[in-house]
Structures are given as C-alpha cells and as structure tokens.
Amino acid sequence: MNKRASRDRTNFLSRLLAIIVIAVLVASAYACYSTGIDIPSGLASAVALTPIKVSGTITDAVSGTPPDNARITLRNPSPGDPPLSVPIGPQGEFSVENVRRGSLLLFEAEGYEPQELSVDRSVELNAALKPIHLSGTVLDSFTGLPVAGASVELADKNTNTDVDGSYKIDGAKKNNQLTVKAKGYATASTTYTGQSNLDIDLRPNTLAGIVRDAGTGNPIKNAHVSAGGRDTSSDESGNYKLADLPSEALELTVTAPGYEKAVLNVKETTRQDVQMKQFVVRGLYMTYYGFGDEGLRSNVIDKIDKTEANGIVIDIKGDRGWLIYKTDVPLAKRIGAADNPTVKDFDSLMAMLKKKNIYTIARVVVFKDNPLATSRPDLAVIDTKTGKPWIDTEGLAWVDPSRQEVWDYDLAIAKEAAKKGFDEIQFDYIRFPTDGSVSTARYAVPNTMENRLEAINGFLSRAKAELKPLGVALSVDVFGYTCWREDDMGIGQRIEDIARYVDYLSPMVYPSTYSDGIPGYRNAVAYPYEIVYYSLKKASERLAGTPVQLRPWLQYFDDYPWATGMPYNDREIRAQKKAAADANAHGWLLWDPANKYARGG
Numbered sequence: 001m002n003k004r005a006s007r008d009r010t011n012f013l014s015r016l017l018a019i020i021v022i023a024v025l026v027a028s029a030y031a032c033y034s035t036g037i038d039i040p041s042g043l044a045s046a047v048a049l050t051p052i053k054v055s056g057t058i059t060d061a062v063s064g065t066p067p068d069n070a071r072i073t074l075r076n077p078s079p080g081d082p083p084l085s086v087p088i089g090p091q092g093e094f095s096v097e098n099v100r101r102g103s104l105l106l107f108e109a110e111g112y113e114p115q116e117l118s119v120d121r122s123v124e125l126n127a128a129l130k131p132i133h134l135s136g137t138v139l140d141s142f143t144g145l146p147v148a149g150a151s152v153e154l155a156d157k158n159t160n161t162d163v164d165g166s167y168k169i170d171g172a173k174k175n176n177q178l179t180v181k182a183k184g185y186a187t188a189s190t191t192y193t194g195q196s197n198l199d200i201d202l203r204p205n206t207l208a209g210i211v212r213d214a215g216t217g218n219p220i221k222n223a224h225v226s227a228g229g230r231d232t233s234s235d236e237s238g239n240y241k242l243a244d245l246p247s248e249a250l251e252l253t254v255t256a257p258g259y260e261k262a263v264l265n266v267k268e269t270t271r272q273d274v275q276m277k278q279f280v281v282r283g284l285y286m287t288y289y290g291f292g293d294e295g296l297r298s299n300v301i302d303k304i305d306k307t308e309a310n311g312i313v314i315d316i317k318g319d320r321g322w323l324i325y326k327t328d329v330p331l332a333k334r335i336g337a338a339d340n341p342t343v344k345d346f347d348s349l350m351a352m353l354k355k356k357n358i359y360t361i362a363r364v365v366v367f368k369d370n371p372l373a374t375s376r377p378d379l380a381v382i383d384t385k386t387g388k389p390w391i392d393t394e395g396l397a398w399v400d401p402s403r404q405e406v407w408d409y410d411l412a413i414a415k416e417a418a419k420k421g422f423d424e425i426q427f428d429y430i431r432f433p434t435d436g437s438v439s440t441a442r443y444a445v446p447n448t449m450e451n452r453l454e455a456i457n458g459f460l461s462r463a464k465a466e467l468k469p470l471g472v473a474l475s476v477d478v479f480g481y482t483c484w485r486e487d488d489m490g491i492g493q494r495i496e497d498i499a500r501y502v503d504y505l506s507p508m509v510y511p512s513t514y515s516d517g518i519p520g521y522r523n524a525v526a527y528p529y530e531i532v533y534y535s536l537k538k539a540s541e542r543l544a545g546t547p548v549q550l551r552p553w554l555q556y557f558d559d560y561p562w563a564t565g566m567p568y569n570d571r572e573i574r575a576q577k578k579a580a581a582d583a584n585a586h587g588w589l590l591w592d593p594a595n596k597y598a599r600g601g
Contacts, residue, residue: 052098053096053123056093056094056127057091058126069110076103101120103118134154134197134198135196136200137200147165150165150182151180153180154177154192157170174193178200188200207272210240213276219237219239224468227266228242254276256503257586259278260277261471261473262276281311282310282311283309292343293342299596304356313589315365316417320396323413327413336371362424364427365429366406366427366428368433373399377389379405381433382441390440398433401492414463425475426506455492475505477508480513480531482494483536484518499543499546499548504551506551508553508591509555511531512524518535523564528568532579551587553589554580554590555573573599
C-alpha cells in the first residue's frame with residue numbers, strides 16, 4: 001500500500017469515528033432527557049439543534065371533548081424560525097414537524113384558561129384546558145334583593161339564576177355581550193371582558209304611584225300618566241302603574257283636567273307619587289293672521305300680562321286650512337298648506353310664551369279644509385250636482401269626516417304642534433258641515449246618525465290614543481245647542497260621546513248663535529248671563545260622573561248686523577264670565593275675530 005492510500009484510509013477512519021462519537025452523544029443525551037438526568041451543556045446544545053416531531057391532543061379538562069376554535073402557538077421562537085401552523089383534528093389531535101427541543105407551546109381556546117407546555121421532556125404533549133367559570137349574582141337595583149329565575153345569556157351559553165340570584169357559566173367567552181332578562185325588569189347588557197365574577201343590577205321596569213291634588217291631598221281619578229312610550233290613567237284612588245319601561249332615565253308626564261301639567265325626571269325607582277296643582281285656563285283667541293301680526297300679538301300678550309287671562313289659543317291650522325308655520329308633514333307640503341306661513345320663527349315665539357308662563361292651546365280646524373279637499377277630491381265631500389268638492393256658503397270645500405287618510409293628516413299636524421311645546425290641542429270643526437246646500441253633500445258612507453257619530457268618535461278615539469302619550473291636554477269645540485240637544489244635531493256632535501276622549505269640552509255659548517233662544521229666553525242676545533249659565537248647567541247635568549271639564553267659548557264681538565246688531569262690551573262680557581263661574585265651568589275662552597280685546601270685561 002502506498003503512502004497516499006494509507007493517508008486516505010486514516011482520514012476515512014477518523015471521520016467514521018467522529019460520526020460514531022456524535023451518535024453516541026446524541027443517544028446518551030436523549031436517554032438523559034427521557035430519564036430526567038442532568039445533561040452536560042455541550043450535549044444539551046447539540047440536542048437542542050436537532051428538530052423533532054411533536055404530537056398530542058388538546059381537550060376540555062372537564063368533559064374531555066375538544067374545545068372549539070383551539071389554537072397552538074410557539075411562545076419562544078428563534079430568529080429564522082418559520083411561523084408555526086398546527087392543524088387540529090376533530091378529536092383535538094395535532095401533529096407538528098421540526099420543533100426544537102426546549103420550545104414552549106401555548107394551547108388556547110375561547111372560554112378556557114390558556115396552558116403552556118414545554119417539549120424538553122417529551123415529543124408527545126396532551127393539553128387539558130380548564131374552562132373559565134363566570135359566576136355572579138343578579139340583584140334588584142332598587143331593593144338590593146336577589147332576582148331569582150333571571151335569564152343570563154353569553155354568546156351560545158345560557159342559564160337561569162337560582163333562588164339566591166346566583167348564576168354560573170362554564171366556558172365563558174370574553175368580548176361577548178352578557179344579557180340578563182327577568183320579568184318586571186328592564187333588560188341589562190354589558191360586555192364580558194374575561195373576569196371570573198360579575199354581578200348584575202336589574203332596574204325594575206315598572207313605575208307606580210299615586211296622583212294627588214297638591215292642595216287637598218285628595219287622589220285624582222283619570223289623570224293621564226305617560227313615560228317611556230307607555231301611558232295609563234289613574235284609578236279611583238289615584239293609583240297608576242306603568243310596566244315594560246325602557247332602562248334609561250325617564251320623563252314622567254301627568255295631565256288631568258283642571259290641573260297644571262306635571263313633569264318629573266325619574267331615574268332608578270319603582271315608585272313615584274305625583275302632586276298636581278289646580279289650574280284654571282282663561283284664554284284669548286288669535287287667528288292665523290292675527291298671531292302673525294306683531295302689533296296684534298303684542299297687544300294680546302300685554303293683556304295677558306296685565307289681566308286675569310293666562311292662556312292663548314292660536315290657529316295652527318285655521319278656518320281656511322292653512323298652517324301658521326313651516327311644517328314637516330309631507331301631505332301638507334304637497335298640497336301647499338304651509339306655503340305662506342304668517343310666522344317665520346315660531347319656535348322663538350313659543351319660547352317667549354313659555355318664559356311668561358302663558359298656557360298655549362293649538363287650535364286645529366279639522367274637516368273644513370279647502371286646500372286638502374281641492375287638492376285631493378278623493379278625500380272631499382262631493383256635491384252630487386257637480387261631481388266636484390262640495391262648497392259651503394263661504395266658498396270653502398270640506399273633507400269627508402269618515403276618511404281615515406283625513407284623520408292621519410290632521411293627527412300628524414296635531415302631533416307636530418304637541419312636539420313644538422303646546423300645552424293643549426283643541427279641535428274645531430270636528431263635525432259634518434251645516435252652512436250650505438247640505439242636501440247635495442255626498443259622503444263615503446251613508447249620511448246617518450250612526451255613521452256620523454262613528455266618524456267623529458273614531459277620530460277622537462285615535463286622537464286620544466296618539467296625542468295623550470305626548471303629554472298634551474285635548475279639547476273640542478262644539479255648538480252651543482249641543483248642550484241642549486240629545487241627538488247629534490245632524491253633524492255628529494253628541495257631548496256624552498265626545499266627553500270620553502277629551503279633557504275639556506268647549507261649547508260655543510255665544511248668545512248670538514242661539515237663533516231660537518232657549519226656554520224662557522227667546523231673544524238670546526239680550527240675555528248673555530242666562531244663555532251661558534243655563535246652557536252650561538244643562539251640559540253639566542248630562543256630563544255628571546265624567547272627568548271632562550266644561551270650559552266655554554264666550555262672545556267678544558257684537559251681535560250680527562243682520563240680526564239686532566247689539567254691541568257686546570264690558571257689561572255683556574262680564575255677565576258671561578260670571579255665568580260661567582256660577583255654573584262651575586272651569587275657566588273660559590274669549591272669541592274676538594279682530595284679536596283686539598279692547599271692549600273691556
């Protein structure tokens with residue numbers, strides 16, 4: 001053998017020996033890792049560089065089933081390590097190649113405590129995750145007592161509270177909404193952030209109390225109570241109860257005929273008694289044009305400042321169907337009912353009236369509506385001779401009282417007025433027409449007393465349902481003779497029916513309108529006291545037992561020129577006011593079409 005061959009053989013044997021030594025060291029190190037024997041640092045470094053395959057399972061420590069959405073991440077990656085992607089099988093099994101010894105694997109799942117395992121000792125790792133236990137107590141926020149049987153929901157988990165108000169949810173997943181519901185309470189919701197204990201306060205969603213007269217302490221029957229979109233009436237003992245209220249702070253509004261409106265801010269309470277102050281309205285009327293005239297308006301407000309008058313009746317929708325201010329009611333815009341408002345900045349004027357504590361009444365003329373009837377003949381009273389809208393003696397058209405779309409229109413206008421801050425909505429011309437050739441008028445239904453009453457009462461029933469929750473009083477103007485007549489006078493007005501829906505009934509007891517007089521007083525205009533007094537007494541007898549208050553319209557104008565032309569000044573006006581007081585009417589309203597109120601009285 002030559003020298004070169006000998007040298008090659010020596011090198012080969014050296015390399016083979018080195019390989020054998022390394023293999024022995026690795027095997028020894030592995031044995032040490034498996035048995036827990038300390039390994040020399042040199043050996044540990046050599047072994048750590050050797051990637052291995054790791055497999056095992058991830059399960060629920062309680063049920064043994066695999067948790068949903070489990071994931072495995074490498075906690076201590078070395079520079080250059082590729083991202084760890086570990087697919088998990090349906091039984092929680094996993095397997096991952098090329099994991100260095102000494103690596104830390106983090107096992108996680110929503111609703112479980114995370115677990116960290118090292119691959120130093122084993123290439124098989126089984127992680128058993130402990131569910132997160134959320135527990136707490138549901139309490140009544142008012143009494144502090146536990147609420148039993150409350151439903152507690154968190155994502156796909158749900159349970160009910162025990163008799164002590166306690167609950168427990170296993171596998172609670174954070175960043176989800178925790179919702180608690182119980183009968184008689186407002187629903188409570190909060191975001192669960194991972195804590196182990198979470199107590200919940202439930203606010204009772206029932207508000208109850210007694211409505212009383214602030215002066216006498218006596219309970220007030222039939223007071224209208226509203227809050228949070230709910231409304232009810234007080235009973236014989238003044239008790240009220242509102243259920244299923246929203247969870248936020250509430251504004252409680254209470255109205256009753258003859259009393260000042262009460263408004264209270266209610267937070268977390270299940271009881272709120274209400275004291276109401278007696279209040280008598282003495283109002284002056286202003287027309288659609290009059291309130292828009294600064295001079296006339298200032299004069300009326302000055303009269304209210306200096307006399308016993310404390311209220312103002314404003315034509316929001318007057319006799320000609322026009323609106324006094326710009327509106328958001330779509331149909332009113334389409335028919336041009338608000339194209340020429342007489343008041344540009346109504347909200348500022350309303351704020352001024354409120355500051356002066358002036359009681360505000362929005363007068364809404366209902367079925368005498370020329371703009372709506374002419375724009376929408378399908379809603380009009382039709383003249384059988386012409387086939388066109390029927391016209392009264394003033395040359396104005398009327399809409400059909402039985403048409404629901406007409407109701408919708410006027411109620412939308414009334415609700416807009418309520419939201420502008422009016423204390424009261426007053427409906428006028430809430431009747432079938434009288435002035436003109438009524439025999440040629442055709443309606444959507446036969447013109448019978450039954451149908452007339454159904455139309456008027458139907459409208460008022462809806463008005464009460466939709467307007468009373470807004471915290472406004474309701475009133476209706478009726479002919480003076482309705483105090484005496486027990487039929488509907490051919491116009492759909494019967495006071496016993498109307499009284500069911502309104503707070504104030506305002507008969508227009510102008511002596512000049514009593515063309516036939518009353519028993520014992522044929523020439524009505526010459527007897528202002530007697531006409532007013534006996535008409536109101538007659539109405540009062542018929543309405544005994546109802547909560548409605550009589551508040552008459554009084555005459556503040558001269559008798560018609562074509563009749564006697566008799567002037568109505570201080571003496572006649574004072575006589576009417578005294579008659580109203582003597583008949584126990586609840587205040588009065590003065591009608592002056594000129595809006596000047598310069599006659600005295």
